[in-house]
Amino acid sequence: MAGTANVIEVEELRRTYAGGFEAVSGISFSVARGELFALLGTNGAGKTSTVELLEGLAPPSGGSVRVLGHDPYTERAAVRPRTGVMLQEGGFPAELTVAETVRMWAGCTSGRLEGTRRSRSVRGGGRVTGGPVDEALELVDLGRRSGVRVKQLSGGEKRRLDLALALLSQPEVLFLDEPTTGLDAQGRRDTWELVRALRDGGTTVLLTTHYLEEAEALAERLAILHEGRIAASGRVDEVVAAQPSHIAFELPDGYHLGDLPPLDRLGVSSHETSGRTVRLKTNALQQAATGLLLWARDSGVELRGLDVRSASLEEAFMKIAQDQRREEETVR
Numbered sequence: 026m027a028g029t030a031n032v033i034e035v036e037e038l039r040r041t042y043a044g045g046f047e048a049v050s051g052i053s054f055s056v057a058r059g060e061l062f063a064l065l066g067t068n069g070a071g072k073t074s075t076v077e078l079l080e081g082l083a084p085p086s087g088g089s090v091r092v093l094g095h096d097p098y099t100e101r102a103a104v105r106p107r108t109g110v111m112l113q114e115g116g117f118p119a120e121l122t123v124a125e126t127v128r129m130w131a132g133c134t135s136g137r138l139e140g141t142r143r144s145r146s147v148r149g150g151g152r153v154t155g156g157p158v159d160e161a162l163e164l165v166d167l168g169r170r171s172g173v174r175v176k177q178l179s180g181g182e183k184r185r186l187d188l189a190l191a192l193l194s195q196p197e198v199l200f201l202d203e204p205t206t207g208l209d210a211q212g213r214r215d216t217w218e219l220v221r222a223l224r225d226g227g228t229t230v231l232l233t234t235h236y237l238e239e240a241e242a243l244a245e246r247l248a249i250l251h252e253g254r255i256a257a258s259g260r261v262d263e264v265v266a267a268q269p270s271h272i273a274f275e276l277p278d279g280y281h282l283g284d285l286p287p288l289d290r291l292g293v294s295s296h297e298t299s300g301r302t303v304r305l306k307t308n309a310l311q312q313a314a315t316g317l318l319l320w321a322r323d324s325g326v327e328l329r330g331l332d333v334r335s336a337s338l339e340e341a342f343m344k345i346a347q348d349q350r351r352e353e354e355t356v357r
């Protein structure tokens with residue numbers, strides 16, 4: 026079925042910079058049509074280096090990239106008009122107004138605008154007369170700022186202008202490199218809503234972000250990069266489920282840890298106590314929570330301060346980064 030074909034295919038991808046530093050060391054992943062895929066990683070993990078290869082800005086040093094079935098570097102003309110790119114830093118001419126910036130960009134991508142659903146007239150004798158330019162600005166809530174010079178925009182507004190440019194050609198594939206950096210909470214939520222609407226409309230989105238709650242809120246699947254390699258990947262719930270869940274409670278008065286059912290029988294992998302507070306980690310949350318609650322009922326006690334929760338993506342991310350560092354130290 027054409028609708029389910031992978032739009033992005035990355036195999037054993039490598040990128041080595043001049044001087045010999047390998048920033049991307051043989052990574053593989055794919056993104057299906059209409060899917061939102063997040064690339065996460067610590068600073069310097071290789072996210073931007075990867076995204077630039079997907080955008081066709083440089084050739085890989087090894088492995089392969091296909092976007093919409095083409096090599097984005099050698100077949101740039103076939104790929105570029107069908108993709109939208111929001112780089113980490115836009116770099117607009119400061120003296121142009123918002124509308125002039127978008128119009129200039131529309132000029133660069135004009136071939137694609139003709140015949141799209143939105144196109145009425147992009148350039149009516151040099152004037153913006155509605156259509157894609159206005160619509161892109163409205164989408165990112167910059168319609169009212171169209172006459173303002175770029176240098177007068179706030180950091181968050183510049184990010185939204187970046188996004189407007191990426192959306193201008195109604196791309197099939199959207200690359201968003203840290204799209205909400207510098208946005209306030211409302212701006213971030215608005216951007217999420219827009220990105221969700223684009224995805225629901227069939228746009229394939231590859232997102233890099235430092236905000237784990239952003240990946241959790243938007244992505245169907247993700248990969249966590251660490252020093253140029255994929256340290257974990259899969260559906261968000263799978264990556265999170267691989268990490269232990271937590272149970273915390275206060276030991277009832279007169280009871281000791283040894284009075285609880287044997288922790289290994291409850292499926293508890295580790296525990297710690299601080300005063301009367303007990304913290305357990307388990308990969309069998311239901312078994313452990315049920316065992317504890319049955320014990321409390323049968324003992325006629327209340328587990329005060331009971332807190333039972335799965336790991337968050339943030340915890341999964343921290344743990345994966347920590348494990349990787351430990352592994353590297355052992356190897357050294």
Ligand SMILES: Nc1ncnc2c1ncn2[C@@H]1O[C@H](COP(=O)(O)OP(=O)(O)OP(=O)(O)O)[C@@H](O)[C@H]1O
Binds near residue numbers: 043067068070073
């Ligand atoms: N032009 C370059 N020449 C040499 N090394 C580079 C170059 N660009 C990036 N690097 C190095 O490659 C590694 C990966 O950088 P990259 O920008 O891809 O990481 P990132 O995951 O996007 O980081 P961040 O989250 O900080 O944006 C870093 O160690 C960086 O210093």
